[in-house]
Amino acid sequence: MTKVLIATTKPFAPVAVEKITDILKTAGYEVILLEKYSEKKALLEAVADVDAAIIRSDIFDREVLEAGKNLKIVVRAGAGYDNVDLPAATENNQVVMNTPGQNANAVAELAIGMAIMGLREMFSGKPGGEMRGRTLGLHGFGFVARNVFRIARALGMEVIVYTRYSKAAAAAIGLKVTHSLEELYEKSDIISIHVPARGEHLKSVSYDVLQHLKDGSIIVNTARKEVVNEPDLVKIMEERPGIKYMSDVTPDCANLFEEKFNGRYFFTPKKAGAQTAEANLNAGVAAAEQIVAFFENGDKTFQVNK
Incomplete structure (x- = not known):
């Protein structure tokens, strides 16, 4: 048997x-x-x-x-x-x-929820912002990203994407595909990361890319911590005091966030996207x-x- x-x-x-x-x-x-x-x-x-x-x-x-x-x-x-x-x-x-x-819808809803949390200043009582009218950039276009697109569009957001392998699929449903990752980060108010932790994606969120962010941008990571170059992330957050980082995985340098970036980050206690x-x-x-x-x-x- x-x-x-x-x-x-x-x-x-x-x-x-x-x-x-x-x-x-x-x-x-x-x-x-x-x-x-x-x-x-x-x-x-x-x-x-x-x-x-x-x-x-x-x-x-x-x-x-x-x-x-x-x-x-x-x-x-x-x-x-x-x-x-x-x-x-x-x-x-x-x-x-x-x-x-x-698990795609569950993770997508968490990504949107964390973006809202960041815009609303962590629900601290400070004046925040709204999703409607802002530009959401999808870093990757797999199952989760497609669900994020569906929800974001219903919230009245403009959604753009950078993908190497799903350009036709993205364009077919009305998504604007950027020419580079740098362009995606430059044009987005909120970045939602949806790439696997392997190959070219490892540490792909590097300073070369992050330096194109606007001050006031929010990065949402429901993927893996390995896709982010953590020292580069810390550097850009030091340089741009308005950037926030919302993650479904605690980075290795969490102690630096606690020390330097009060009110500008949120990490789930355990990976919660599929929970x-x-x-x-x-x-x-x-x-x-x-x-x-x-x-x-x-x-x-x-x-x-x-």
């Missing part, structure tokens, strides 16, 4: 676990549940004899992947998958998938369905390691 491990230090909502389990058991699979584990040893033991695993932010490094002697597929319930060692999985002939788009009941359910169900499709039909549509 095919064994599927659900390994989550941050568990799925009970209703999501129930639906995931129903999908897998209906397919004739055995389900092993490992929740809120505090030691890696527990994960190593649990993965030892399973055929598949569904995870969230759980770390599947080389040691864990090699401990899974029968492991054929790992599905990260969510868009990001930097918590899985892709080269190690490929070497072990293990397929790694994500569930793109399932809604709806996103939780959508991503978990998609992960279970992808595992069944993989074993029953050889479907590798959402594979992220080649």
Whole structure:
């Protein structure tokens, strides 16, 4: 019998676990549940004899992947998958998938919420501003960015985008595509970052780009901290006292923000973009369905390691 491990230090909502389990058991699979584990040893033991695993932010490094002697597929319930060692999985002939788009609306709503929070001076009682009439710049144009566009347009914003790979898709829905990242940052009142933490995107938010910001701009990062060059961000915030940084991930230099930029930043205590009941359910169900499709039909549509 095919064994599927659900390994989550941050568990799925009970209703999501129930639906995931129903999908897998209906397919004739055995389900092993490992929740809120505090030691890696527990994960190593649990993965030892399973055929598949569904995870969230759980770390599947080389040691864990090699401990899974029968492991054929790992599905990260969510868009990001930097918590899985892709080269190690490929070497072990293990397929790694994500569930793109399932958390997109949840993350987009958080991005808009943080932008509003920044404009309203952190709800401190100081006079703030409104979204309507301002220009929102999308740094990247994946599933989350497309949902941010939908919401921002409803708020009466002008939306522009910089993307290398989705120019036609952006233009087709009426988005103005800038010629460069520098142009995007120069023309935007609010920047919303939506690029993965890999390749050319690592530290792409650098001083060369940030220096084009207007003073008074707001940067919203619901992606990963690795896409921002943190020393460069600190430098530009020192030079431009009106810039704010709102992030769904605490930067490594958080102590400098606390020391230097009171009232100009906000960091969620934990990455919260996908922390809604709806996103939780959508991503978990998609992960279970992808595992069944993989074993029953050889479907590798959402594979992220080649």
